[in-house]
Amino acid sequence: MDAAVVLALRNVTKAFSGLKxxxxxxxxxxxxxxxxxxxxxxxxxxxxxxxxxxxxxxxRGAILLQGTxxxxxxxxxxTVMGLARSFQNIRLMPHLSVVENVMVGQHARTRGMMDLLxxxxxxxxxxxxxxxxxxxxxxxxxxxPNEVTANLPYGIxxxxxxxxxxxxxxxxxxxDEPAAGLNTRETGDLKDFLMGVAEHGVTxxxxxxxxxxxxxxxxxxxxxxxGLKIYDGPTASVQEDPAVxxxxxxxxHNAA
Amino acid sequence: xxxxxxxxxxxxxxxxxxxxxALAFNLTIGILNFLNFTIPPLFMLTAMVAWASAQYGLPFGxxxxxxxxxxxxxxxxxxxxASLVVERMTFRYMKARYGDATEHAIPLVSSLxxxxxxxxxxxxxxxxxxxxxxxxFTNMNLRFGGLIVSIPQLFSLVLALAIxxxxxxxxxxxxxxxxLRSIAENPDASLLMGVDVGRIVPVVFVLSGLLxxxxxxxxxxxxGQVYAGMGNEVGNKxxxxxxxxxxxxxxxxIVGGVIVGVVETLSIHLFGxxxxxxxxxxxxxxxxxxxxxxxxxxxxxxxxxL
Amino acid sequence: MxxxxxxxxxxLALNVILAYAVFLPVATGQLNLGGAAFQAVxxxxxAYISTQYGAPLPVILAVxxxxxxxxxxVLALSILRTKGVYLVLATFAFAQFVSGVIINVDALGGALxxxxxxxxGGGPIIVIAGVVLVGVMLLMQTRFGLxxxxxxxxxxxxxxxxxxxxxxxVAAFTLGGVLAGIAGGLYAFYFNFVEVQTFDSLSSIYLLLxxxxxxxxxxxxxxxxxxxxxxxxxxxxxxxxxxxxxxAGQLDTSWRFIILGIIxxxxxxxxxxxxxxxTGLGRLLGNRRAAPREA
Numbered sequence: 001m002d003a004a005v006v007l008a009l010r011n012v013t014k015a016f017s018g019l020k021x022x023x024x025x026x027x028x029x030x031x032x033x034x035x036x037x038x039x040x041x042x043x044x045x046x047x048x049x050x051x052x053x054x055x056x057x058x059x060r061g062a063i064l065l066q067g068t069x070x071x072x073x074x075x076x077x078x079t080v081m082g083l084a085r086s087f088q089n090i091r092l093m094p095h096l097s098v099v100e101n102v103m104v105g106q107h108a109r110t111r112g113m114m115d116l117l118x119x120x121x122x123x124x125x126x127x128x129x130x131x132x133x134x135x136x137x138x139x140x141x142x143x144x145p146n147e148v149t150a151n152l153p154y155g156i157x158x159x160x161x162x163x164x165x166x167x168x169x170x171x172x173x174x175x176d177e178p179a180a181g182l183n184t185r186e187t188g189d190l191k192d193f194l195m196g197v198a199e200h201g202v203t204x205x206x207x208x209x210x211x212x213x214x215x216x217x218x219x220x221x222x223x224x225x226x227g228l229k230i231y232d233g234p235t236a237s238v239q240e241d242p243a244v245x246x247x248x249x250x251x252x253h254n255a256a
Numbered sequence: 257x258x259x260x261x262x263x264x265x266x267x268x269x270x271x272x273x274x275x276x277x278a279l280a281f282n283l284t285i286g287i288l289n290f291l292n293f294t295i296p297p298l299f300m301l302t303a304m305v306a307w308a309s310a311q312y313g314l315p316f317g318x319x320x321x322x323x324x325x326x327x328x329x330x331x332x333x334x335x336x337x338a339s340l341v342v343e344r345m346t347f348r349y350m351k352a353r354y355g356d357a358t359e360h361a362i363p364l365v366s367s368l369x370x371x372x373x374x375x376x377x378x379x380x381x382x383x384x385x386x387x388x389x390x391x392x393f394t395n396m397n398l399r400f401g402g403l404i405v406s407i408p409q410l411f412s413l414v415l416a417l418a419i420x421x422x423x424x425x426x427x428x429x430x431x432x433x434x435x436l437r438s439i440a441e442n443p444d445a446s447l448l449m450g451v452d453v454g455r456i457v458p459v460v461f462v463l464s465g466l467l468x469x470x471x472x473x474x475x476x477x478x479x480g481q482v483y484a485g486m487g488n489e490v491g492n493k494x495x496x497x498x499x500x501x502x503x504x505x506x507x508x509x510i511v512g513g514v515i516v517g518v519v520e521t522l523s524i525h526l527f528g529x530x531x532x533x534x535x536x537x538x539x540x541x542x543x544x545x546x547x548x549x550x551x552x553x554x555x556x557x558x559x560x561x562l
Numbered sequence: 563m564x565x566x567x568x569x570x571x572x573x574l575a576l577n578v579i580l581a582y583a584v585f586l587p588v589a590t591g592q593l594n595l596g597g598a599a600f601q602a603v604x605x606x607x608x609a610y611i612s613t614q615y616g617a618p619l620p621v622i623l624a625v626x627x628x629x630x631x632x633x634x635x636v637l638a639l640s641i642l643r644t645k646g647v648y649l650v651l652a653t654f655a656f657a658q659f660v661s662g663v664i665i666n667v668d669a670l671g672g673a674l675x676x677x678x679x680x681x682x683g684g685g686p687i688i689v690i691a692g693v694v695l696v697g698v699m700l701l702m703q704t705r706f707g708l709x710x711x712x713x714x715x716x717x718x719x720x721x722x723x724x725x726x727x728x729x730x731x732v733a734a735f736t737l738g739g740v741l742a743g744i745a746g747g748l749y750a751f752y753f754n755f756v757e758v759q760t761f762d763s764l765s766s767i768y769l770l771l772x773x774x775x776x777x778x779x780x781x782x783x784x785x786x787x788x789x790x791x792x793x794x795x796x797x798x799x800x801x802x803x804x805x806x807x808x809x810a811g812q813l814d815t816s817w818r819f820i821i822l823g824i825i826x827x828x829x830x831x832x833x834x835x836x837x838x839x840x841t842g843l844g845r846l847l848g849n850r851r852a853a854p855r856e857a
Contacts, residue, residue, distance in 0.1 A: 053722065076724040085722070093715035095779050095840060096708075103705075104712045108724035110705060119703040128705075148840050168724065291647050345827050361593055362834045364650065365774055368767050369826025375764070376816035376823070488763065492658070499651055530673075533662030540655040545640045548648050 003031040005064075006203050007052070007083075007172045012061035012071075014044075014051055021047045023227045024061070029172065034194075034204045036214040036235065039224035040247055045207045046088065048224065049174055052205075053085045054078045066171060079108045084170035086161045088177045088207075092149040098160055099145035102132040105167030132167065139163055139193060155186045159193055172203045179210040191217050223247065258402040263521045269409045269478060271517025272416035276471035277494030278501070278509035279423060280464040286504030287440040287460050293367040294342050295468055296491025297374035298335045302472025303482035304378050306331030307387045324391045328476065332469030339465025342370050343458050371487075379484045386483040389476040412474040419470050423463070424506055432459055440504070493520070496540040502550025511551055572684040572752055574792045575691035576745050577772075581784035582698045583741035584773045589702070590734045591714040596653035597769040599660040600739045602761035603630040604746025606664060609676045609756050619682060619751065626750075627743035634739020638732040657766050664758045675757030682751035690748065694741060699781045710734055714778075764819065771826050777836025786838055791822060 007029040014022040022044045029035050037045050050056045052063055054075035063071045070078050084105075092101050103120075106128055110116060118125060136142045141159055149157055158178065165173055178194065179187045191213055198204055208214050214221065214235060221238045223231035225247040231238055238244055277299050284292040310327035313319040322330060346363040396407040427433040435451045436459070468491075475490065476482050493516055501512025516536060523535045543550070584597045607626035611617060617625075641652040665673050701707050712720040713730050721727045750756050768791075776787020795818040802817070829836070 055718075055722075075722045076726070079722055079724045087719075091716055091719045093712050093719070095715050096711060097840075100708060100711075103708060104720070104723050104725070107705070107709065107712075110724075116706045116709070117701075117704050119700055120705060120708070121703065125705075151841065164723075285647065289647075291650060345831060361650075362830050364593070364647075365771065365834075366827050366830040368771060369823040369830065372764070372767065372771075372819040372823030372826070376819040380816045380820075492763075495651065496655070499655075503647075530665050531662075534659060534666055535662070537655045537659035537662055541652065541659055544648060544652045544655065 003033065005029070006031045006066055007205065008062075008064040009048070009052070010062040010064065012048070012051060012058045012063060014047055014056060014059050021227050022051065022058075022224075025224070025227070025229050026061075027222050027229060027232055029203060029205050030220075031171075031203055032198070032201065033220050034198055034218040035206070035220040035222065036218035037205060037207045037222050037224065038209070038211075038214060038238075039230075042226075043224040043247075044227040045224055046176060047227075049085065049176055049207055053083060053174060076108070079168050079170075082169075082171035083174070084165035084168050084172070085174035086158075086165050086176060086178065088180060090154070090157045090161050092157055092161055092164070094150040095148060097146045097148055098141070098152070099129065099132050099136065101149055101160060102136060102164050102167055103128060105164035106132065108168040135163055135166065136160075139196065155182055155189070158182070158190070162193070162197065166197065166200070166202065170202060172205060173197065175204065175206045175208075177207055177209060179208060179213045187213055259525065260522070262403055263525045264518055265403060265405060265409075267518030267521035268514055269413060269517070270521060271497075271514035272413050273471050273475050273478070273490065273513075274494045274497040274516050275510050275513030276416050276419060276467050276474060277491050278498040278513045279420065279506065280467035280471070281494060281498045282504055282506065282509045283460055283464045283467070285498075287436050288347070288363075288457065290346070290363045291367075292342070292464065293364065294339070294370040294374065295464065296487035296494070297371050297378075298338055298465060298468035298487075299472045299475070299491040300482075300484065300487030301338060301374055301378060302328075302331035302335040302469040303389070303476045303486060304331075304382055304387075304484065305334045306473065306476055307389045307482045308382060310389065311387070324389070328473040331472060331476075332466065335469035335472065336462055336465035338374065339461045339468070340458060342367065343461035345370075347457050375484065375487060382484060384484045386481045389480055389482050391477055391480075394480050406478075408477045408480070412478045415470060415474055415477075419467065420506070420510065423467070426463075427506075432456070436460065493536055496536050496543075499540055499548075499550055500543050502552035505550070505552040508550050508552035568684050570792070570796055572687050574789060575684075575688045576749055576752075577788040577792045578691045578785060579694050579741055579745040579748070580769055581773050581776070581788040582694055583738045583745060584769050585778060585781075585784040586698070586710075586734045586738040586741070587731070588770075588773060588778045589714055590710045590731045591717065592731060592735060593650050593770065594653050594735070594738060595650055595763075595766050595770055596657040596660075597738075597742055598761040598763070598765035599653075599657035600630045600634060600742030601746040601749065601765075602660055602664065602756075602758065603633055604743030605750040605756045605761070606670050606676070606746075607743070608747035608750040609678045610670060612678055612680045612751075613676070616679075619680060622680070623744060623747045623751075626747040627740045630743030630746065631736050631740035634742075635732065635736040638735035638739075654763065654766075657763050661758045661762060671757075673758065675755055678750045678754045678756065680751055681754055682748065684752070687748050687752060690744065694744070695785065702781050706730070706733075711779075768819070768822060771822055775826060775829050775836055777838035779835060779840045780838050780843055782843070783836050783838040787836070795821070 005028045008027070010026050012022060012025045013020065025048060037048065039045050047056065051058050054073060058071050061071065062069045065078070065081055065083060068081065070081060070083070073081070093104060096104065120129060133142065133145055136145060139159060141156065141163065144152070149160060152160070162175070162178070178190055182190060187210060194204065194217055206214070206218060218235050221231065221233070221235040222229060223238065223244050230243040230247055231241050277295060280295045281292065284290045306327040309322045309330045310324055311321060313321045314330070346366040391408065393407040393411070398405045398407065398410070427437060435456050438451055439453060439456060475486065494513060497513035497516040498509055499512070500515055501508025501510070519539060520532050520536060523531050580597060580601060583600065584594050587594045604626040607629045608622050611622045611625055637652065637656060641649055664670050670676060702710070709720065709725045709730050712723070712725060713727050717727045772787040772791040773784045776785065776790070777783030798817060798821070
């Protein structure tokens with residue numbers, strides 16, 4: 001039996017100044033699954049991400065997170081409801097330390113004024129920091145919790161961003177081109193890291209250009225082209241699909 | 257009625273000063289997204305240097321006292337030179353670091369530093385009291401019925417119109433103008449399209465220095481009096497005009513500047529001189545709250561990180 | 563001489579409170595060019611209440627702090643829809659507007675200023691400054707403080723993380739208004755006289771600059787900035803006076819501003835993040851393991 005659908009798009013459409021970037025896109029993301037969202041440049045992948053995370057609002061359609069339509073919610077509310085994301089170009093807070101960045105990720109779980117207005121070193125708040133530090137350690141990032149993130153190497157910052165996103169205890173984690181800017185060894189490293197994340201019970205939806213990462217990480221793939229969904233099925237058979245081949249390699253290839 | 261009309265005329269003339277200063281503001285904010293607080297001090301510097309050169313001649317005994325026109329030319333030249341110094345120290349050395357909220361304010365903060373330096377150097381050198389600046393036509397007036405228009409007023413108006421006209425032509429029809437506008441639209445894209453941003457930025461500062469200078473000259477000719485506080489008291493009101501009209505728009509600067517000028521002379525006439533500050537700045541506050549993009553502005557400018 | 567030192571300690575204490583008044587909004591990424599105006603509101607509120615009604619000093623102080631806090635709140639709420647340069651302009655306009663209004667209100671003495679009957683000594687002011695210092699430090703160690711700094715660094719991501727960016731900014735701006743109001747009230751009680759020229763736009767600029775130059779990444783920056791720019795000009799005044807050179811007050815005020823201006827310009831080129839930065843502080847305290855650097 002299939003796992004429950006945790007995130008679903010229903011006929012989502014978005015246009016920028018009259019130009020349709022995403023047209024009637026619908027798909028399901030199933031719980032515990034690792035799903036890739038791929039497509040040629042300009043296919044609308046990042047737009048779909050921004051629509052899901054709330055950076056843009058959809059012109060039409062529904063975005064269902066565990067059955068609730070979140071299309072009208074603010075980005076922060078979506079995070080509280082169980083959605084988290086990373087960014088294509090890492091967006092850590094440059095002046096905060098590693099552990100502080102991760103603790104910012106906990107914000108969605110705070111409740112009430114006492115959580116906000118009591119010093120974090122008080123006994124009642126120790127658990128926050130402990131959780132952040134142990135999470136960093138669990139992903140092999142425990143070496144420099146107090147370093148300002150601006151000083152750290154790219155690959156490490158990338159992972160810290162993912163750990164931060166995990167701190168809101170998301171159901172679904174959106175990763176926007178996690179392998180961009182990484183070399184082969186770092187990409188392999190990242191794959192293991194993301195496997196570990198998935199094992200924590202987080203559903204992954206990934207925009208990615210690096211097909212080797214997609215193949216080794218994701219069991220399910222959705223392909224967009226010119227804002228339309230052209231494939232939605234197992235990753236294994238995506239490269240045999242005629243529509244996908246045409247989108248990537250042009251019609252001539254398909255005819256031949 | 258005729259009195260009110262007279263105040264409107266005077267307001268338009270005062271507005272010419274604001275328009276010119278507001279255009280200087282607009283250039284740096286529209287093209288470089290830089291709120292340049294050295295503009296009011298440069299306006300003041302022009303007038304004070306002009307006065308000093310008419311009084312004492314060039315420094316180090318290079319010349320005897322200059323005649324009024326040469327003195328104004330000297331003032332404008334000094335303003336342009338000072339504007340270039342500001343460019344050197346604010347833009348040349350600015351490196352993008354983290355892109356956080358206050359980083360983009362670095363040039364703004366630098367310009368506040370220059371404001372303190374220029375204002376206070378002038379105060380130390382020439383004192384805070386007003387000085388007379390006379391031209392051959394200082395006391396000449398034309399009468400139209402009951403209305404008085406002074407020759408200096410007319411002269412200033414022509415000067416302001418000429419500079420505004422010249423600037424808009426420059427922006428519209430020259431290569432430099434096109435480059436400037438493309439940077440305003442999208443700095444990254446214009447870099448790609450071969451616009452040499454590094455060489456264009458100084459042009460912006462020369463132009464804004466020139467505008468400050470002309471505004472200082474207009475003020476000196478028109479009011480026959482210059483003083484160290486005029487940057488703060490007069491130059492800053494151009495900010496109100498600029499915002500009222502809309503950041504980054506030439507027409508905005510013109511309309512906003514004239515509105516502020518007329519509002520000022522009318523409120524002096526109706527409520528007394530002490531009320532001007534509260535009225536003009538209150539007007540700006542309301543404008544910022546109700547319609548921050550101004551009359552002609554599009555909201556995008558200056559809205560980015562600062 | 564001891565009186566002189568006392569006076570300096572009080573000015574330092576007031577400047578420290580003001581520095582934190584400006585620091586709080588800046589820590590969330592908002593430049594406040596109206597610091598002195600909020601101080602003026604507090605000072606005039608205190609002066610007016612104590613001449614018209616009279617009340618225990620703590621009550622007057624609380625009321626003046628509330629008045630300037632309330633005004634800050636309303637301003638922040640109405641202006642924070644826009645950000646960046648518009649906020650700078652709005653605080654600047656606000657500062658000009660406040661002095662423009664005070665000059666026109668006879669009940670506030672207009673341009674002549676106002677005598678304040680009540681007096682408060684240096685001791686309580688220094689104590690209050692200490693309380694403010696500790697209070698701000700504690701605040702910055704809370705999750706709200708973390709949210710402020712996150713908002714400063716990247717408001718889009720902060721919003722995504724569930725931080726109410728607008729609420730955080732309004733709260734920080736309001737709290738800054740309250741602190742400036744306290745500084746204003748104390749100023750009025752200590753000097754027993756307020757006049758609008760004390761709180762002009764140059765003072766606001768001065769205030770913002772010394773906070774920025776001290777550094778706004780940590781709570782220590784504003785303290786260092788306030789201390790440096792209170793003590794150095796005084797030393798300078800002392801030296802100039804002893805050289806027998808300058809007599810006029812204008813001269814040393816001007817020098818003070820010129821020195822600050824030069825330091826500002828140089829600092830923005832060399833070290834725009836201020837004297838005290840997080841990395842620098844960490845290195846100084848030596849409590850970090852070496853981290854790998856970007857190649």
